[in-house]
Amino acid sequence: MRKIKNKILGSVILIVTLSVTAISALAYEQFSSILEAQALREDTIHLEQTTNQMNHLIDDVQKYAANMVNDELLQQFAARLKYSSTYDELSAYRDVVTQLTKFNVLRDYLESSAIVRSDGKIFWSSLYIDPYFERLLREDWYQDALKNNAKSGFTAPHLIQDPESKKIVSFFIRFDPQYGGVLLLNIDYAAFESLFQYLGQSFDQVAWIGPGQSLLYQQGTATEMPAHTLSADSQDIQVVKHDKGYYLASAFEKSDWSVSTFTSNERFYEWVGYIVRYWAIFLALCLVLCFLLFLPIISNIIRPILQMTKAMKQVSMGNYNVQLSFRSNDELSVLKNGFETMLGDIEQQMSERVEQERWKRKMTAELLFAQINPHFIYNTLNTVVYLARKKNYTAIEEMVESFIGILHDAVNIGDTSLYITVEQEMNIINHFVTIQKYRYADRFEVVWSVEEEAKGDYIPKSLIQPLVENAIFHGFSEKETVGHIEIIIRKRSGRLLVSVRDDGCGMSQEKARSIMKGTLPPARLPSGAMKQIGLWNIRERIEYLYGQEGRLVIRSSEQGGTKVSVLLPVRQQPSE
Known part of the structure; x- marks a missing residue:
């Protein structure tokens, strides 16, 4: 078998080694720039998807709140400041709680809601009046949101006891001046957090930025971001290249929020898999080329081996009536004679x-x-x-x-x-x-x-x-x-x-x-x-x-x- 081994290995090792070495060097140089551009494009797509989802959530909250403040029962309750008795006020409050509950169950992200009358009295959707809620609305998250006299807007994330501690983001919207008062919707913080957690799978750092460059959420290794990436005010995604990597920023519609991301150079290097795939393709092309070059040389060597392989498979399936038709002047002729003699002996023994x-x-x-x-x-x-x-x-x-x-x-x-x-x-x-x-x-x-x-x-x-x-x-x-x-x-x-x-x-x-x-x-x-x-x-x-x-x-x-x-x-x- 040494003659066959030398014929095959000598030719294959020489041509395959030269071909793979040359093609690999050319491939790495060509695809290195393509790799970086493809990675940046995919990061941009991920950020666009998250931005669209956040815009959809913001738009849904605003439209849903607008429908609620137009509800006749809620408007009348917000406008009426005096009742003939406490019982009448509690009875009207009970009807409002029922109406608020109907609105709350239609949105999974709504934890609770409340009406703040113009006299400062608060009526929660949980059917109880507690001084805790009056103290709660004196905190900065609520006072800072209403100080600019905006018609509606989101507050900063904050904690609330209702009844257990929950982190929420509140959205306020004012009733028409003829009614007065404010409708407050408490949104589960997880509805926003889940979007940024999903985005964090594609970036080293994700930051949710609020008014005045306040940091509402951050995930990943803390990295000093350029100031201009935190003030994205256009609807297009901004891309800033840095020595350590890339910064991307995008602003959300109908809000003063934005999101900034960072991808390090090390993360780009993880995309080396693309080069490996292209290299595998080049290697396959190289092997095809080698096969075409070697086909005339090795066909005479491989043909007898293939015949013997097929014959052995037939024997393993129980068919002993097989014959080998090739002729060879090397060691294969010895194997052929031994194989045919073995088949005759096995067939005779099986019959017996x-x-x-x-x-x-x-x-x-x-x-x-x-x-x-x-x-x-x-x-x-x-x-x-x-x-x-x-x-x-x-x-x-x-x-x-x-x-x-x-x-x-x-x-x-x-x-x-x-x-x-x-x-x-x-x-x-x-x-x-x-x-x-x-x-x-x-x-x-x-x-x-x-x-x-x-x-x-x-x-x-x-x-x-x-x-x-x-x-x-x-x-x-x-x-x-x-x-x-x-x-x-x-x-x-x-x-x-x-x-x-x-x-x-x-x-x-x-x-x-x-x-x-x-x-x-x-x-x-x-x-x-x-x-x-x-x-x-x-x-x-x-x-x-x-x-x-x-x-x-x-x-x-x-x-x-x-x-x-x-x-x-x-x-x-x-x-x-």
Whole structure:
């Protein structure tokens, strides 16, 4: 293999190394300026999106407040300063609270609202009058907002107890002069903060600036910003380049607020991923170029290897009828001859193994049948002896006829196959039940529930008989009442379900699981008869004949009866 390795590696290493080195140097020089421009453009887009969202929020608050001050009930309450009694005033206040609540629930960002009458009396949307609110409105955030006699505006962020401490931004709007008073809307500070937190994901520093260059919110590492970036008064985004990075500023419409951001040079360097992507593209182009250059050289080398690779894949999928057609004067010819010799040996061994396994399973199944027949014959002959002593010749005749029918089926095991149709198995079971009814007179009854379309399907011989025998012997031997056995055969989604259900004594769940797992082998009685041979035998036969496609399920509880189900693939033709 050294010749092939030297041919491929010598050519590839030389051309790929020269191509990648040259293209990478050119790519880095070309894209370094593009990187900075692209990063700045994306930062501008992020700032524009946040500015638009803030403008939308401001506009919505202003319009919603304007609708509220035009409400007739609120206007009348703000205008009326005197009432005939305190009760009348409280009653009117209650109606106002209801109206304010209706307005508040229509906006998620509204925490509460209040009406400040011209006489200075405050009516909160929480239906209580507390001196705390009168003291609250004496604070700077409210007094500074109203000192310029503006029609409406936002206050600085402040804390309020209603009932727990909350940080809010209030918006005030005056009623028309004929009514007097002020409507105050308390907006959750988080409604503004969330916008700047999202913006902070794209910048090293974000600052929300209020009137007089006051700092309302700041996120990120503290950096000294140029003064002119904090006084953005146009609707366009201002960009200022600095030695440490870029500053961007934008003003919000219909307010005296603005936002300033800072992106450091280090953050721009994080965008080196763009260069890596472009470099990957150049590398791919380089590899394509190398492939085109090397194709005439390496095609003769690769073709035999590809043939051997495909042949190995076919072998791994079970197809041993493959041939290699290439000719080579190097080490590949040795591999070809060895591979073909190996395929012949494997195919011969597989054929021998399949034949051995087929005979092993057939012989094992026949041996398992042999375990059933002596046990059944022993019980039947005992019953015949008993009937003979009673001189019940009619019963003896009927039993012997049924016994002959069963023996006729048993001797045919090796003639054709190990399978039988459901209908034939039903006839054998009827013979078996006839025999057992003489042995266990008036102790049980059997009911068939078989789908008509399932009668022609093939199942293993003597599959149901051990289940019925176990139900009779182990299920009803100690019961005083008449037992019931139901034999159910159904077809479900290409599979055949055979179930035998009884209402006998049952068994423990631990024993049932042991039988299904095969950890409970058949135990022998002192007399030599097999105990629990039926279920053990069936589990072994299903495993030999069907492998993973067959399944035995036992559902049983002590004194609760037993249901044994066998799930098999549907076969409409006998199998060897």
